[in-house]
Amino acid sequence: xxxxxxxxxxxxxxxxxxxxxxxENPSPQRMGIQTALLVFTLSSVxxxxxxxxLLFVLFVIYSVVFG
Numbered sequence: 021x022x023x024x025x026x027x028x029x030x031x032x033x034x035x036x037x038x039x040x041x042x043x044e045n046p047s048p049q050r051m052g053i054q055t056a057l058l059v060f061t062l063s064s065v066x067x068x069x070x071x072x073x074l075l076f077v078l079f080v081i082y083s084v085v086f087g
Contacts, residue, residue, distance in 0.1 A: 026039075
């Protein structure tokens with residue numbers, strides 16, 4: 021099996037090799053600011069709906085157990 025992946029680009033009607041990526045020890049990808057903001061927004065919205073739902077479930081359990 022090959023240990024690398026080559027990248028090519030089309031320039032002036034010809035294919036040129038741009039470079040090779042080493043898949044054995046690739047460099048870590050950093051999260052961009054837009055991705056970070058999206059994750060923060062989605063987690064915040066999830067918490068806004070999850071906390072009242074959890075409180076409701078706990079209230080129902082408490083009501084069933086203690087009558």
